[in-house]
Amino acid sequence: MTALLRTEGLTKHFPVRRGTLRRQAGTVQAVTDVSFQLEANETLAIVGESGCGKSTLGRALLRLHEPSGGKVWLKDMDITALNRQGLREARKHMQIIFQDPFGSLNPRMTVRETLSEPLLLHGLATSATVRAEADRLIDLCGLARWHAERYPHEFSGGQRQRVGIARALATRPMLIVCDEPVSALDVSVQAQIVNLLQDLQRELGMAYVFISHDLAVVRHIARKVAVMYLGRIVEEATTEALFTAPRHPYTRMLIDSAPRPDPAALRHKASAKGGTPSALAMPSGCAFHPRCVLADDRCRAIRPELRQVGQSRVACHFAEAAISDNVVPIKADSPALMRRLAVLEQARAGQK
Amino acid sequence: MVDPVLSLRDLDVRFNSDGHQLRVVNGVGFDLMAGQTLGLVGESGCGKSVTSLAIMRLLASPPAEIAGGEVIFENRDLLKLSKREMREMRGGRMGMIFQEPMTSLNPVYTCGSQIIESLRRHSGLTGKAARERAIELLDTVRLPSPEKRVDDYPHQLSGGQRQRVMIALALANDPTVLIADEPTTALDVTIQAQILDLLRDLQERTGTAVLLITHDLGVVAETCQAVVVMYAGTVVERGEVGAIFADPQHPYTVGLMAAVPRMDALQGRLTAIPGSVPPPWERVVGCRFAPRCPLADDRCRNERPTLREIAPGHEIACWKAPIEGVSATGGQS
Ligand SMILES: Nc1ncnc2c1ncn2[C@@H]1O[C@H](COP(=O)(O)OP(=O)(O)OP(=O)(O)O)[C@@H](O)[C@H]1O
Ligand SMILES: Nc1ncnc2c1ncn2[C@@H]1O[C@H](COP(=O)(O)OP(=O)(O)O)[C@@H](O)[C@H]1O
Ligand code: SF4
Ligand code: SF4
Ligand SMILES: [Mg+2]
Ligand SMILES: [Mg+2]
Numbered sequence: 001m002t003a004l005l006r007t008e009g010l011t012k013h014f015p016v017r018r019g020t021l022r023r024q025a026g027t028v029q030a031v032t033d034v035s036f037q038l039e040a041n042e043t044l045a046i047v048g049e050s051g052c053g054k055s056t057l058g059r060a061l062l063r064l065h066e067p068s069g070g071k072v073w074l075k076d077m078d079i080t081a082l083n084r085q086g087l088r089e090a091r092k093h094m095q096i097i098f099q100d101p102f103g104s105l106n107p108r109m110t111v112r113e114t115l116s117e118p119l120l121l122h123g124l125a126t127s128a129t130v131r132a133e134a135d136r137l138i139d140l141c142g143l144a145r146w147h148a149e150r151y152p153h154e155f156s157g158g159q160r161q162r163v164g165i166a167r168a169l170a171t172r173p174m175l176i177v178c179d180e181p182v183s184a185l186d187v188s189v190q191a192q193i194v195n196l197l198q199d200l201q202r203e204l205g206m207a208y209v210f211i212s213h214d215l216a217v218v219r220h221i222a223r224k225v226a227v228m229y230l231g232r233i234v235e236e237a238t239t240e241a242l243f244t245a246p247r248h249p250y251t252r253m254l255i256d257s258a259p260r261p262d263p264a265a266l267r268h269k270a271s272a273k274g275g276t277p278s279a280l281a282m283p284s285g286c287a288f289h290p291r292c293v294l295a296d297d298r299c300r301a302i303r304p305e306l307r308q309v310g311q312s313r314v315a316c317h318f319a320e321a322a323i324s325d326n327v328v329p330i331k332a333d334s335p336a337l338m339r340r341l342a343v344l345e346q347a348r349a350g351q352k
Numbered sequence: 353m354v355d356p357v358l359s360l361r362d363l364d365v366r367f368n369s370d371g372h373q374l375r376v377v378n379g380v381g382f383d384l385m386a387g388q389t390l391g392l393v394g395e396s397g398c399g400k401s402v403t404s405l406a407i408m409r410l411l412a413s414p415p416a417e418i419a420g421g422e423v424i425f426e427n428r429d430l431l432k433l434s435k436r437e438m439r440e441m442r443g444g445r446m447g448m449i450f451q452e453p454m455t456s457l458n459p460v461y462t463c464g465s466q467i468i469e470s471l472r473r474h475s476g477l478t479g480k481a482a483r484e485r486a487i488e489l490l491d492t493v494r495l496p497s498p499e500k501r502v503d504d505y506p507h508q509l510s511g512g513q514r515q516r517v518m519i520a521l522a523l524a525n526d527p528t529v530l531i532a533d534e535p536t537t538a539l540d541v542t543i544q545a546q547i548l549d550l551l552r553d554l555q556e557r558t559g560t561a562v563l564l565i566t567h568d569l570g571v572v573a574e575t576c577q578a579v580v581v582m583y584a585g586t587v588v589e590r591g592e593v594g595a596i597f598a599d600p601q602h603p604y605t606v607g608l609m610a611a612v613p614r615m616d617a618l619q620g621r622l623t624a625i626p627g628s629v630p631p632p633w634e635r636v637v638g639c640r641f642a643p644r645c646p647l648a649d650d651r652c653r654n655e656r657p658t659l660r661e662i663a664p665g666h667e668i669a670c671w672k673a674p675i676e677g678v679s680a681t682g683g684q685s
Pocket of ligand 5: 054056
């Protein structure tokens with residue numbers, strides 16, 4: 001069976017131009033040699049620090065950034081080989097949603113107009129059926145029918161994200177790239193949107209590439225995780241394996257740094273050191289070596305290839321040695337919290 | 353019993369905008385103890401920043417109006433100080449750090465000269481002594497090569513480094529109180545962990561009391577000893593961090609805690625709170641959380657609950673608290 005989405009050596013480098021002649025002064029190696037597979041109906045999370053290339057990768061998948069090298073296949077279709085006409089057709093199957101849906105929604109269009117446009121453009125509805133089809137999308141995304149005639153500025157952040165999702169769903173895509181879709185939302189609303197995305201996936205059967213810097217959200221939504229560092233995947237594993245037995249020292253640093261909402265948890269000193277690196281000045285050998293506690297001469301000289309280690313793919317010379325077990329043991333919620341929640345849920349059920 | 357370093361009592365803040373009056377902070381109060389970190393939590397727009405700006409007297413008036421309350425610091429009400437006395441206080445015995453470092457750093461001066469100026473103004477330190485102290489401060493906040501960085505302009509530093517410089521500036525004159533408004537929200541988790549470590553260390557050494565404003569319960573759990581939970585401009589619950597996490601009582605606090613995704617929990621649905629925070633122009637007579645609360649009844653909708661103690665040091669503003677045993681269907685528990 002072919003994967004739904006497959007990349008091979010996907011690369012995006014940006015030229016850096018300086019001076020009045022705009023001469024090329026260097027390159028930003030935003031994404032380099034990224035290969036992965038994503039099955040239908042599944043979620044692959046992309047995590048990493050700011051500037052590591054997550055958004056660039058997401059956009060390159062859809063050719064919103066023209067890749068500098070490598071290939072992208074959606075099922076049997078080579079996306080990188082399509083001409084403009086073919087690409088327009090293919091975009092129907094691949095959609096993207098952003099952190100700030102406001103920036104991507106036309107402020108002068110009502111929700112109904114926003115949803116009708118792609119439906120008519122791709123011939124998925126006629127002028128006779130477009131109204132009903134837009135209503136269906138509105139229901140699906142948990143908006144109220146009266147929202148249809150409103151403009152983006154009249155909505156809260158969570159509602160705008162629902163509109164963004166509804167628009168992405170209009171063309172019945174097989175794949176949605178979600179670029180930090182909940183990062184700007186409050187936790188209570190974030191939970192609503194994460195649940196909505198999961199429900200939609202179950203009902204409609206789409207695959208997600210879910211870009212996030214929040215490991216806790218990732219653990220909830222993804223089945224597989226790819227960790228990026230300076231443009232490259234340094235570890236890829238199932239969510240379970242990544243959280244219980246991270247192999248790359250950088251993965252462990254990320255997990256260690258995330259604050260845990262549990263005052264009783266053992267408070268350890270942050271293991272993270274060094275600042276977020278720049279894609280402009282790539283370190284020699286393993287790009288992570290200036291911040292790595294395990295780095296030795298080999299690390300400074302030779303870049304480790306991404307290779308299979310157990311169930312994971314890891315780019316580290318010491319991937320075998322570096323395994324540490326049960327890094328994030330599963331903890332039950334506090335019994336008091338569960339009891340209170342039960343009271344609230346019971347009352348809520350009683351209201352309906 | 354330790355005395356509070358800073359006491360906020362019944363703070364009321366309104367914004368007057370074209371004829372409308374928005375009551376964004378209503379009767380907010382808390383005590384900040386010496387050497388303690390107090391977390392002020394709540395979702396965006398609930399009035400955290402306005403509260404902290406009111407304490408520092410940094411709200412522009414108009415449109416803002418402090419309609420009531422007092423801020424007791426060193427036996428005086430900050431709200432009654434003259435502008436000059438207040439300037440003396442800020443950057444001196446009261447330090448402040450913001451989410452966006454450029455709100456307190458001036459882009460046209462070097463990092464060092466801004467710290468030196470503050471040392472001159474508040475501690476009378478000048479010349480070589482001031483420069484040396486500035487370098488020492490930059491070293492304390494673990495800025496790499498402080499003797500070089502002291503002459504850098506803010507734009508030459510990364511976001512995390514600028515945050516460190518701002519902390520150095522806020523700590524320059526050994527403040528008794530430090531107010532930190534979302535100091536790590538814009539940073540990567542790796543840098544956030546370093547900055548929070550730094551704040552903890554500094555506090556252990558100097559005993560500074562910290563008011564930490566955040567929307568992240570994980571940050572609260574890791575750094576605070578006490579918590580104040582705000583909803584729509586009011587305090588709904590407050591107490592020791594251990595008590596609030598082990599025994600959350602207000603339906604909003606319970607919802608907030610259940611909604612936080614956790615790295616150490618099995619996959620499954622997150623528990624969302626339906627609806628969203630009411631906008632400040634919405635007139636609410638009773639409990640502000642009532643439209644989202646499954647326990648709401650007529651009393652909740654008509655009468656405003658006030659804070660009351662349900663366990664030593666643990667206060668809740670909810671008619672139904674303690675909610676154990678309460679059930680809309682009248683079932684047993
Ligand atoms: N159009 C562009 N021209 C030049 N460089 C770019 C461009 N877009 C991105 N970059 C650079 O590519 C690198 C990766 O950027 P990208 O936006 O993909 O990061 P990210 O992982 O999404 O970060 P964040 O978490 O902050 O969103 C960065 O160094 C960035 O400065
Ligand atoms: N200058 C202003 N004019 C009018 N309303 C304001 C102003 N500043 C803040 N507000 C309102 O006050 C409320 C509280 O804001 P804020 O304290 O910034 O929230 P938080 O910091 O908790 O996210 C919000 O409803 C906000 O829109
Ligand atoms: S290859 Fe070396 S420097 Fe790179 S992550 Fe592994 S141990 Fe660290
Ligand atoms: S007072 Fe009533 S509406 Fe408000 S939180 Fe308590 S039970 Fe809910
Ligand atoms: Mg991005
Ligand atoms: Mg704020």
